[in-house]
Amino acid sequence: MKKKLFSIGIVLMMFSCSTNDSLEIQNQEQKDLLSKAEINSVIKKSIETKGDFKWSEQNVNIIWSALKHGNNLLTIGYGNSKTNYQRSSTSQNIKNEILALVTSIEKTASKGKSEIFADKNINVIDLKVKNKETIIALLNDKRVRYIEPADYSFFNSEQQDQQRSSSSGGSGCGYSQLTLNSNDYRTISPGARVPWAFDAHKIPQAWDYSTGSGVTVAIIDSGLSPEQKWMNQYFNDGYSSGRTVQKYGTFVDSWWAWSNNYDGVNDKCGHGTKMAAVATAPRNNDNLPVGVAYNANLVTYRAVENVLINDYHEKRGVAEALTALGNRSDVKVISMSIGSPFSIGRVEDAVKYAYNRGKMILAAGGTSTSFTTWYGVIFPASMNETVAVSGVKEGQYSNCDVCHSGSKIDFTIQMQRRNGTDNKIPVLSYYNGKENYVGGSSVATATTAGIAALVWAKHPGWSRAQVLQKMKESSDFYPNTHSEYGYGNIDALKAVQ
Structure with a gap:
């Protein structure tokens, strides 16, 4: 009996010690766990001092804390070298x-229990990770190129809602429609409206040489509205003919990281529709704004919810869209009027994947909201593999009211009037037959994508490098660059002559 009691006592002691140890670990974790405000402060400081932020340059506790605030979901970029991002048997x-x-x-x-998602084209996997020891091991593993808390959102839901409402009718989400000021366009045959900014860049004159025929422009954004028939069943109308429009979706609208239920192809923001329209809207007799490359083919991807690449499914959606487009031989130009304040490893890999397949990838330099005014040129426009574009005011090299500039900018587009109205560029709206204005570096990027399509259509055998060089030679500051505006405004007529 004594032996039995003695044994029970030992078990109780062991249980008590185990419980105490567990409590100590939990208490220590609570002390170590940084708040989102503390993590965001580190991110902001890095962007302000270095121009970027990378998770793999942070200490274990910062990464682990962000992981805890992001459903314990970790993205791992792997490979046999830092540049080995493409999938292979090795x-x-x-x-x-x-x-x-x-x-x-x-x-x-x-x-298999840890694995949430494995990309088919690039060396990236998403795993469920809870322990600091795992993070330490991965940071010290030469097979690991980077690790990132996959579901950590720098912006909270309230700020994202603000992004939608504050940008309505401008550079972000919005379904509104406006009556255009007659001074902001002119009408050409057979009855299409040419936005004032097109004349500022001599785009109508360029149409005598090229209208984008035979070139496919891809828009990675919030999708395409099913309500605007001129971007759907009447994409071929008037002077626009013999071309195609295709719609895809890689965005998963779910709180759950493991969900693979794509949300479809339809725009639920309005931003993607406007960007597609600026680049490729038809030239017809319905008194509506025409697109830059009105005879180009169009491919749209619903890859994000709005202009910010913020949550896990948006990061994954953009990367999947880029690699899919990289695998298409017909796609020449990829336009991304979306971005993040700092680098995203999987998106960086996907940009390089598409770039190495000859695609010209244009990216918005950045458009401020009330809570993003301190950003410089945003990601992925900050990458060397992208062509970064921003917006300036009419007739002057001065940032539009919300546009970012900096040494990473390659080109600029005049997109804000200074005639007392401050109107932006006229464009098709979300709803059928309706118009609106759109601004920021977003519309500047889509406009430049259209110009690139005009050049490529004029010279279908050219490489990306040749098309880009022609665009540079046709810009204001060439052969030099401006410290804030790159090569400056493009003369589309020179670019196609």
């Missing part, structure tokens, strides 16, 4: 080895 073996490593530390039943 990288498949590395992926399996990393899964085994994570499984051994996390004590999960099998390596």
